[in-house]
Amino acid sequence: MSHDQILTRDAILDAAEQVLRRYGPEKTSVVDIAKALNVSHGTLYRHFASKAALREAVTERWLDASISAPLEAIVHRTDGSAADRLRSWMEALIQAKRTYLAQDAEMFAMYTAVTVESVAVIHAHVDHLVRQMAQIVEGGMRSGEFKAGRPEDVARALFSATARFHHPAHAQEWLSGTMDADFEAVWRLLLSGLAA
């Protein structure tokens, strides 16, 4: 990028993501990212106050694009029961996490680190996912398929109760052969708790 071009947020994050993927979060410096953008690090600091802020913004954008956005489509399906939609949504979340762990290891490692270090980014991401689930749960409550309740509280409980299957702190366990059966057993219990 030349000095004359406008330094957009997306252009900065594109460069930051590329550099972070290439060198890893530890070895990347703000100067490396500034160089890739062909700007001074002073210019870059006017947009992002630290390497941590850049890393968080890159992770946030990645979470939105690769996790939240694809799941949104499932929320708006009109076929099947609310239980079917909820199950599809949950399976898509779990599958996405496993796929990125295997196929996008650099971003997954960055996401895992941000989970520990930047509570605000992760809270916003989880809140977004919980609101998606709450919409499905609300539909099920409205149709009488699920017990009455506060959709957002129920959605948050469902998200918590399935943490083992989608929280990156458990990534190592996902490789074990029993995870699908374990999820099935948890799902059955939760659905039995939801059903009217």
Place this chain on the structure above:
Amino acid sequence: MSHDQILTRDAILDAAEQVLRRYGPEKTSVVDIAKALNVSHGTLYRHFASKAALREAVTERWLDASISAPLEAIVHRTDGSAADRLRSWMEALIQAKRTYLAQDAEMFAMYTAVTVESVAVIHAHVDHLVRQMAQIVEGGMRSGEFKAGRPEDVARALFSATARFHHPAHAQEWLSGTMDADFEAVWRLLLSGLAA
């Protein structure tokens, strides 16, 4: 300990635990533990093949004494409902984990590391806890308080669904102010799934 005394498993583990606590798992060597026992490291290797084996055995003993054993008493209570017993058992587990995290940080860190590195030790520990819960669940099924089912499968699902509240990978989250409310919401959903 003098050369003349019999080198019991418990004596080795007492010394190993003391040395591991003092120097930390990284800095401790088998030679340090042998020195504390006043035996040669060759003698110690006849009992434990590696530092990892010693560390696992120390952790296993600690888990039994500080987690599994105190919970056993709750399984055999006869007062109250199965739901009450299950809830007491679960709260005691969660409370024990939080207490050790705060008050026995060295052992908790060792336990967290063993969770990742020694699947066999942790599987045995989890199986033990799941069998305890299964006994409570079975009681509830027998009395008609809970839906019929396979107690061990249901217990395993309950354990999985509450991982966020007792698995050491989530220890950092336990400090957040919302954990008790989050547990309450998960518990309500699970109990609603269990109830006949």
